[in-house]
Amino acid sequence: MNTSIDKLLKSLTLEEKATLVAGADMWKTQEIERAGVPSITMFDGTNGVRKPGSTQEMGLFSENMPATCYPTGVALGSTWNTELIEEVGEALGRESLALDTQILLGPGVNMKRSPLGGRNFEYYSEDPVLTGELGAAMVNGLQRMGVGASVKHFAGNNQETEKMVSNSVVDERTLREIYLTAFEIIVKKANPWTVMTSYNLLNGTYTSEHDFLLRQVLREEWGYDGVVMSDWTAVHDRLKSLRAGLDLEMPGPAKYNAVKLVSAVKSGELDESVLDASVRRMLELVAKVTAAAGSKEARQPWDVDAHHELARRAAAESIVLLKNENGILPLAAGKLRRLAVIGQKAKKPRYQGGGSARVTPTRLDIPYDEIAAMVGGEDHLAYAEGYRNDNEPDDALIEESVRLASQAGAAVLFVGQPEGTESEGYDSKTIDLPPAQVKLIQEVAAAQPNCIVVLCNGTAVAMQEWIGGVPAVLEMWLSGQGSGRAVADILFGRVNPSGKLSETFPVKLSDTPSYLTFGDGNQQAVYSEGIFTGYRYYDKKELEPLFPFGHGLSYTSFEYGGLRARTAGGVTTVEVDIRNAGDRAGQEVVQLYVQDEESRLIRPVKELKGFCKLQLEPGETKTAVFTLTPRDFSYYDPKRGQWVAESGWFTLMAGSSSADIRATVRVDMAFEAQRSPSLHRYSLLCDWMAEPRSREVLERFMERMNGQISDPISLSEQSLEFLGDFPLIKLIQLYGQEMLIERSPESMVDELLASVHQAKV
Incomplete structure (x- = not known):
């Protein structure tokens, strides 16, 4: 252990230690000037640094300091490129240092349980291995620059509906295999400097005070030694959360909780060593980030042009070619007599989602402008807005679109979910495109056989109403400030598409695994689909999706x-x-x-x-x-x-x-033999038979019991087909009443358990 941190910890008063485990304001930790402990600053940043004008402001509904808006998580997930994501992480680190940010609050690595999830655009995938590997790459890139990551939201936060009070009910197998695996991979491969807990309850306990989650799994099983912090206002009982291993409460100063901690230590309710462990981790974090903050790169302006080019390159790798009949793409710029560009999103692009991930970009590529540059100017284009009110088709706008499309050599339609429908704070209601856009696609496609649809959205969308009538579909996602150039490069073949879906696209919403229970608003999220999420569900049900997980075409083979x-x-x-x-x-x-x-x-x-x-x-x-x-x-x-x-x-x-x-x-x-199930009073007969020593004890007991009953029980394979799922104690109650005159069934099973345990010692 670092000697200087040992000395520093000993020098702090109880009151100072209590203040260090909470923030100082919205975005900073506490400074202890007397002891030379500086504050550190953190801001949101899953796809760019979102720095408000002041650490007193939340900044959710205002412009923040400009930073590069990289592709959102769904887009980065579709690159399947760990090296590229690590490069994006390094770039985020440079910008963080320049913006005096020591902790960037990302990546978000929650699983996509339903395409209705409001923050799906922030997350990488429906698959834990893909998410974990990409998340580890992001963390490694970011922390290589001396900026700490905050991997979030740990765990079971897979909806926005009532997320601050909702209880995620998840069986342990599903929790381990689907919802914890990505975090485990990241912890073991990248050692993030912080992990952020989620708002929700998990199986009845808030994650911020969840001993099983934070102490047993994260720290003891995975060996995590970094700081665990809360999501904003997600602490409910500070004593419980501290004991469970939550080090930092945000935001601050939360003086009321500091008073509680001091009082609890003085009264003996809280052992001071528990507080010291969290303070030590906070001091270690401060030491890490302040060392980087003093480097030559810190607070130096980043290369805005180079970072924009990286955003373009990442966006291009994220775009997925979903359909390309007869090789209609790429377009040949010099051979088109005219190209119709249709859809409001061509000139007013959607390139990011809403909420805490929203970034004020340093610049923005407009798809229409980039396409015009590819074809030699606007004289070679015809533009129609196509839609305004997404829910009500505008016949005049559609008629104009059809006329221009029919006069052109090809038409490119930019469509997608409306602004504000994909955001932190609420879940979506549908995966269908708005009616105005559906009618636009149908009528333009009927008039122009060379019709290409470009989708701008943050999660899977349904297409069954129109996909049969269009030969080509590009999934552009919400791909950041460079997405306009990226999609133009793909359309005209300057870049060969290489993106692959990191989530399954269903034919319709009712095909999805969690359709019956997702976001039903009763403060309970019951994960009844278990381990069968995403492609695992479609495979097991033999249900064909619209586009499968991992799908993506190329201009080559x-x-x-x-x-x-x-x-x-x-x-x-x-x-x-x-x-x-x-x-x-x-x-x-x-x-x-x-x-x-x-x-x-x-x-x-x-x-x-x-x-x-x-x-x-x-x-x-x-x-x-x-x-x-x-x-x-x-x-x-x-x-x-x-x-x-x-x-x-x-x-x-x-x-x-x-x-x-x-x-x-x-x-x-051939694998090594696994540990047998731990036996207890209500263990099943098949569990007793699973391990040689317990089977031997059981067989001796059954021989003794059969000698005292008129209807002997066999432990043959055929008998176990019926009896295997009987708890042994129930078998004794059912068949061994003659043995229970002076003894209880509990005492008999306890005696057998003792025999098994004695043999193993």
Whole structure:
């Protein structure tokens, strides 16, 4: 432990320590001038630094200091490019330093449980492995620059409806496999300097005071030693939260809670060592960030042009080519007699969502202007607004659009969810496009066969009303201030699209896993779909989505060779050769899925366990290499309280999407024996039979019991089909009444448990 921090901690008064575990105002921590402890500043920043004019202001509804607005989380997630996201993280670090920001409040890594989630645009994916790897890359890039990340929102915060009071009811297996895995990957691969808890309750306890979540899982199991902070005003009981491991309450000064802490220590209600542990972590954080704040790069202006180019490049990699019949894209600028550009969003683009992630950009590329530059000026374009009131079609605007489209060589329609529909604070009501836009698409497509739809939205949208009539669809997302140039580059082939969907697009909302329970407004969010979220659900239900997870087309084609796998030293290495079979350079995202052919517990058909993005010139071949550990073959078993890898056959699958598997190989895996379930009074007969020692104890007992009853019980495989799910204590009550004249069934089971325990000691 750092000696200077030890000395500093000892020098602080109880009152000073109590103030250090809360903020000083909206965005700063407390300064202890006497002891030389400076304050540190933090601001929102999932896709750009959102710095208000003062640390006293929230700044949600006003312009903030200009910063680069990078693609939102949904867009970055669709790049599937960890190197690129790490580069964005470094750029965010430079801007943070220049804006005197020591902690950037991001990334947001919550799972997309429903496409209605109001903050889905901030989050990377529906899949925990993809989210975890991308989140770790962002944290590593940011913290390399000496700026701390704050990974959020831990955990079970997957809706905006009543999020400050809603109770997320999640079984432990689902929690571990789906909702905690991304955080675990980030903690272990990137060691974020802070983790932010969420507002909601998790299984009846606020996450800010959740001992299981913060102490047992985060600190003890994962080994996290950084600062845990609250979301703003998310502390309810400061003593409980401190004991659970929440170090920093935001915002501050929260003097009432400081008084409570001092009083609790003095009365003996709170051991001062608990407070000291949190203060120590705060001092360690201050030491980390102040060292970077004194570097040469700190407070130096960043290269605005270079960062804008990075925003453009990231946006271009995020755009997903969903459909491209007859190779209508890319457009040939010199061959079009005229191009119709239709839709208000072409001139007034949606490029980010609302709420705490909203950034004041340093500049903004306008799609219409960038397209005009590509074709040699506005003389080669025809523009129609297409819609104003999204809900009510404007016949005059649609007629103008149809006329211009029919006179052009092709039409590009910019459509998407209206401004203000995707934001922190509330969930969406629909995934359909507004009626005015649907009618516009239908009528323009009927008049112009070369019709390209460009979508601007932060989550999946339904398209069944119109997609059959259009040959090409580009998903542009909310891709930040450089998205206007990025989409023009894609449309005209200057950039080959390489984005892949990081979430499933359903045919309709009622197809989605959480449709029946999501956001029903009763302060309970019951995760009844369990582990079957996203593509896991569609696979298991054999339900075809509109576009599957991982889908995305290219202007070239890729061929997959055979999949190869070898296991040595507990690590399985998987390789597959990828060849660019087309005439354009391009990037392919190779996705590796694992399927357990037979399992004791129900499992998804397949699960993503690795991915890589390869840049390939025409005719070039490269090898995608993946490494799998036993964890990648495991499921979480709540009975055993551990991850379980069962020996047996698995199928490894390499594909261009979750539904486009190009190569497979079967592997026979042998894993070490797993710990048997912990036995207790109400353990099932099958649990007693699962481990040799407990089975031996049970068999001896059953032999004794059978000698005293008229209807002996067999432990044959056939009998266990029926009796296996009986708790042993109930079996004794049902068949062993002759043995219970002077003893209770509880005492008999306790005696058997003692025998098992004695044999194991």
